[in-house]
Amino acid sequence: MAEPRKIRMTVNGQAREGWAEPRRLLADFLREDLGLTGTHIGCEHGICGACTVLLNGEAARSCLMLAVQADGAELMTIEGLARGGVLHPLQEAFWEHHGLQCGFCTPGMLMAAYDFLRVNPDPTEEEIREALSAVLCRCTGYQGIVRAVKAAADRMRSAP
Template identity: 60%
Template sequence: MEEVLRGLASKMHVEITVNEQKKEADVEPRLLLVHFLRENLSLTGTHIGCDTSNCGACTVLVNGKAVKSCTMFTVQASGKEVMTVEGLAKGGKLHPIQEGFWEKHGLQCGYCTPGMMMAGVALLQKNSNPTEEEIRRGISGNLCRCTGYVKIVEAIQYAAEKLREAQQQKVEVPAR
């Protein structure tokens, strides 16, 4: 009972920008970020896989860095920017990483896919032209039990190319 009271007594106010929208809530400090996203915000694209920081299904970006949202408390994300798989597509248009998974069949059951895509996005932000080995290292915190990873690597390579092309066009426009 004392435990319960202590938990209830200590709710804290958090303000978190999730997919560019400001969210506020009063939460228990023990509420994990993945539960906040899924249960408080109904953003169920972020999956809970192993729940032991191994599988990476719950990977989201916090201030641009890939983190396992089952291993971070919601209160730690207060004041920060979180991006989930729901934040990838803009105006009905798929993000290049989503397009890549679609075009290259980067998924079978799809359970690991949201985390895999977020890890892929984080990787491509740091390295716009990764080698196959760099991709494999980059997603080594994410487990897939269906594909054998070959198609996932291809999907990320596809996204890398699309993103580089988009970058190229941006650079070329002002020169005209």
């Protein structure tokens, strides 16, 4: 039963499949088997959050899941955030407010922020900081990121 098995999932709206040993981490499966290298690996023990993806609509660490566990699941990765070439308001806000420098934590940061704004569309700065503490960034001091999430929340609330 340690043999590779077929795994099917929907990623960013597309049906995808591949083969993986049970021990293969979801993060590796996404990156290496499906070629979705936008999801980054930063610690492989669930603290840095760079590998955060949306699993059935909710943010989760892809380094703490086996690919086989996502068989049948619906995933969204950073590659699926912009639709039809149009940036999501979070992406726009990160760009506008210099919410990224090296960009390595950015995919996880955006996925976590996306989930957070769905459960809390009108957060205070303190709530934003608490939510973003799920993802570590070493470049920005979080200053631009916090501003960006606030701005995106404001914009998303006022959007029809």
